Amino acid sequence: MSTSDAENRPVPWGLWPTLGFTAIVLATYFGMQVAIAILYAIFQLAQNPNIDREAFAKSLSINGFLLSLSVIGSAPICTALTIWFAKLRKNINLKIYLGLRQATIKDYFLWLIFLALYIAITAGITNLLKISPSPFVTEIVKTAYFSPALYLAIIVIAPIFEEVLFRGFLFEGIRRSRLGSIGSILITSLLWTIIHTQYDLYFMGVLFALGILLGMARLKTGSVYLTILLHSVNNLLAVL
Template sequence: MLSLPESAPWIVPTVPIAVAAALRRPRTWYFWGTAFFAVIACLVQSIAATLTFLVLLACWVCVVPHTPEELRALIYDGAWLALAAIMAGPFVLAVLWGAIRLARQRFADYLALRWPSGRELARGLAMTCAFLLVWLAIAYLTGQKAPAFVINGYMSARATGWLPVYLIAMCIAAPVTEEFFVRGFLFRGWSQSFLRPTGAIVLSSAVWAAAHTQYNLFYVSEIFTIGLLLGYLRYRYGSTWLTVIIHSAINLAAVIEVALIVAYA
């Protein structure tokens, strides 16, 4: 039997080590891989939210809704929306975690979960305030009113004592889930594909705006442009936590605006 000399022990493991190293090499989910896992995350979110609604319907509602209007009123109830957002969020993040683990990357690194500096946060908030003031002026000049969906959600949550949970959902759960998904996962994969950063910002903002089907065209357009701003900040400063904080601030401002409308209308 042919045997290798003891003086050359490196000959045997050379190829297996090279192959194993190639298999373990970290990767990025580029355009199609990112899109594939994004679809899975959206499906998981829809299933989790639907199951939450079904559980609430079975446990809390004495009279089963018989008309589409009655069912819509329940679905758009502020407490129900808040609980659905809170319950679905971890499942979406679990899909992202699984995809990132399959790519052999660290969750925080892949999603750019770097805490922003005080200067970066101040600049981002200042840009956002100026941006929102422009949209507020456009809404006033064009006669746009606050969406009834938002007002009804706030009022129903306040009336049933679920306002704190509503605030947690709108200002913490939703911003974390959406920013990890859009400015974290989608931007990371698409910006390193043929889209490059500019295309990734535009496409991810369009996906994010299209998901807000409860708003009219004016507010969907506003959400799209806010997505462009958040995408730019994500690219400029390399921090998804920055966009999470700004997203939370935007939602908090919206809730305060609705509270003032309800109080003084």
Template sequence: MDALNPDTPPTTIEPPPRPPRVWRFWGTSLWGLLIFVAMFVGQVAVVIYRIIAQGGELSAAGITHVVADGLTISLSVLAGLPMVLLVLWFAIRRTGIPFADYLGLRGTSWKNVIIGLVALGVLVGAWDMVSRAAGREVTPGFMGDVLKSAQEHSALWLLVIAFAVAAPLWEELFARGWLYRGWSETSLGPYGAILLSSIVWTVMHLQYDWFFLCEVLSIGFLFGYLRFRTGSTWLTILLHGLNNFAATLQTWWLAG
């Protein structure tokens, strides 16, 4: 027998490689909390830097003054993107699944893009009609002040990049990419994941009042459904970016 032959050493059986695994409910939730904290830390670091750069004090009044500044808001939104990407990379690397595959970063058809654009246009248009009928502002009032502040600092272009590119990227990677992927493969299923991730995404927009929060929630439902039906997070990133860009233009126009 070969096993008794000194010239032929016994063959060692290597254990099979660990199969890729998706983070389940609690893993997705805890990593999601860490992702949010990392984003928050990045944004707070920008606020502190701006206070020091302007010679202000690290007090409630100093923070309130700086946070209302358009340039500070732009830089803080931009700072959140690399922090989110970094923690996502660490979390997904442990699963053995490629980064793009885990987050649904795959292309989709032009038909799906058109359907998404039409659906988003109808939804936002309906909310605008309800807002006008109720005698409300079509856009949040503070957004006009933010735009004017950014324009005073010659940073309007930076604000557009932050709102229409950086924010849609990290928000969609977090909500429709990370949260949806993990929660949809639990007992929640796709529709439970759409509901829960949309609620989390809405809570991230507490700077708005109840009316705009309801609108954000409905948009979250639409984006979640499109993520489920197409499997593409790039689609929701595109739609999110176009929606924010249109909202920025609308606010700029209404603010004069």
């Protein structure tokens, strides 16, 4: 390939468009979740007019059934929106851009081992510090009402959306900027952690470490399919 061909080869959106599109996707995601929560609250209050409204309002943030509805209702649409923003970049190779390609069996095996080590180390530190499991996870499992919907939301749908957005679209846009690969891993991990405000600072730190692991897997293999699997396995173990 000549120098001119390399220079003219389509590349992902630059840093600021990437951050802007990501902000739009996240605003849509959380906006839809708020709308679903409002509709859910209206329905429940209509069915139970004598309910303690203050206690009910507080319970919404840890309601597993509502979480299931919110994720199932918003994540697929926002995944499609992310892919559409990527496709707006004309003549781009979408598979390379978003990491929509398979890793090797060896890569899957190796990174599952790394995930197991991460889980063992973080669990060991948590036990050593005598920190209780996150009450958020415990409560959403208790209030799931229909467990298959919760498992579908947390183990399948949420990892697909978050990995396509963070380790796909956002990762590649940042990596191709002056911030490079290290900046991409750190920033995507930080932003991904920040959206999980349901956890306390300790567990957000644990999540940030997982984000680093997922970012490294994306960088080394170029596969978001791999990071989706790692994310899903981690979430599965969390709810179990």
